[in-house]
Amino acid sequence: MNPADLTAITHREQEARGRHRCRVLCCSSTACLASGGGAAKDGLTRAVKLHGLEKNVQIVNTGCMGLCSLGPMMRLEAQGEPDTLYQRMTADSAHQVVDEQLVPYFQPGHTPTEAESEVGAHDFPHLRASLSQVRLGRGLDEHLLPQDMPFFTRQKKIVLARAGLIDPERIEDYIAHGGYTALAKALTQLTPEQVCAEIQASGLRGRGGAGYPTGLKWNHVRKADGPRKFVIANGDEGDPGAYMDRTLMEADPHSILEGMIIAGYAVGAQHGYLYVRGEYPVAVKRLEKAIRSAYRQGLLGDDIFGTAFSFEVDIRIGAGAFVCGEETALMASVEGQRGTPRMRPPYPAQNGLWNAPTLINNVETYGNITAILNEGAAWFAGIGTEKSKGTKIFALTGKLNHTGLIEVPMGITLREIVFEIGGGIPGGRQFKAAQTGGPSGGCIPAEHLDTPVDYESLKALGSIMGSGGLVVMDDASSMPDVAKFFMEFCVDESCGKCVPCRVGTVQMHRLLEKVTAGQGQAADLQKLENLCRLVQRTSLCGLGQSAPNPVLSTLRYFRHEYDALVANGR
């Protein structure tokens, strides 16, 4: 493989696309499949066959299109037409799309448009009926999804730019969408120092939640001494209520892979590990396939793009432990041990996997790399706020009209996310709080809805950016109950290595149970708060240090609910 081969593959793909005048993209993410996406796609395939349109219509499985609550989703791309998006598809409605839109589209005898008349109708074997002129039968119009709705227009897609538009299981589709050009550029035009400098200049920060500057981390590993170094992608998304990493891995696995290979080149590593949560079998399958096809194309293995750089990637599958999202615990797990964290320093950059210098980043962080190298650091740094650059993917869930996966520029306000993108709260209820950062984060109340979403602002409110879970609660939710829910999670997930976390989470949970049952006293709240501070200060790893956050943030903004429980028992 050399860079010119990428262009050749792109041309072949475009030619093939030209032969099919029409593509129907079917979302095959977990959510859409669960809503009946398989049946809808089968209906589409049958109808296309029935009308003999197989040669004209290509049906493609894609990753997530974002609006999971209105799934199964489909997208119709027809030459010379704007794309059409469909929601809540069924076998019947897919059939209708073929009958009422595709059949007229391919039918000869339709009045030619001006442009077509000029060249002469005989040049067009199939004169098209413009899709917008087709009158839709009853029922189908309900499945059309306006693309100008804020859910789509308020987003800014960098990492998810290809999600839902390509077949994640075909490397050729990824290459035809500009894939692996960033790797080619890095290997053939840039030195490792220049790659690190570019990432540093972009201002990209870790998307796993803590927000450490990515370029700085890469430089640490690059400068570290060692006969071998490793690159790890953290896809152990354990935060309940979050599925950004899953979606990215399922929708665009090659972008993560390409980011990892570039990182390997930049820091001088020869081997990478992709650590994926065991609960995500589809992501594992697609990543495995991506790795196999990258090897086949010579994009992994020896002498990539004819340079002296060689890189290998393996997948490691977790077995259900939230703490393995912590970097030192994750490395223990890759080594086949119990996933318990250890003290830092030494940081993985000096002493990581098998004691070798190790670069470990979240999969979403790797997903940003190709865009930065292709478009330039300055372009990336122009998006977002002063200290938080680029975009962030959120899994927008809870009591909202539109739930799904969104990518927004940093600095957007919570109000815009909740009321414009999310379409507000259903059932005429009131917004109460937005929870970010899962069990390590906090609840943000209505009075702070105009806070810009960036690392520092969320931290100042007592929450964190986190990996990207954003759960919206309405006035029916009891906040002490929410705090109890997260604490129960931390009790289950505490690895047991250090005492403050192992014992502290259990004690905090007991106090919360007592309070929510209406049997607490004012002194219990004091005790709870003290315990929170203690666990926060003295725990070994991020899990324990941040476990009190949901309690502290609800105590800070919803103290009256705790007080009412203590005073009145409800």
Next chain:
Amino acid sequence: MPPSTPSKAEAHAEHPSGDPRFKMVDRTIKKFNGERDALLEVLNTAQEVFGYLSEDLMIYVSQQLHVPLARVFGVATFYHMFTFKPLGEHTCIVCLGTACYVKQSNEIMAALEQEFGLKAGQTTADGKLSISSARCLGSCGLAPVLVVDGQVVGRETPGGAIQRARTLAGKDVAEVAA
């Protein structure tokens, strides 16, 4: 997950134990060149093909990988996805992640527990149905979510869940519950 059926080639060269499923475990061990670091991968395979980790199975893994049994046991008990008792013929997992919790998935769990007289993680006496909970299955857009025999079911209600579980469990359990 049901035990996978071995391919013809594997059945041909029979495993000394007489149980072809061990061949699958061996295959993973071989894939990683028998390295001890592959313990988690080997246990993942073992759990997948046998459905649970019996003591004998853990002893087998310990001997094949030359890893102390204590370490095998230590690793196996650390991770939530390993189970040490056989699961029921059918499984029903209720997601208790944040998004599902906010949409009252705990009521679904309570309804199922009451209906079958079980606690999460238990199996009916006739081995037909296991009920368990999970912390987020990553299908939050469809909350509340169930996973019934590996199939994700979204926007479930307590009544709907009971209906599904009853069908799975067959009438035996329904009678017991009645």
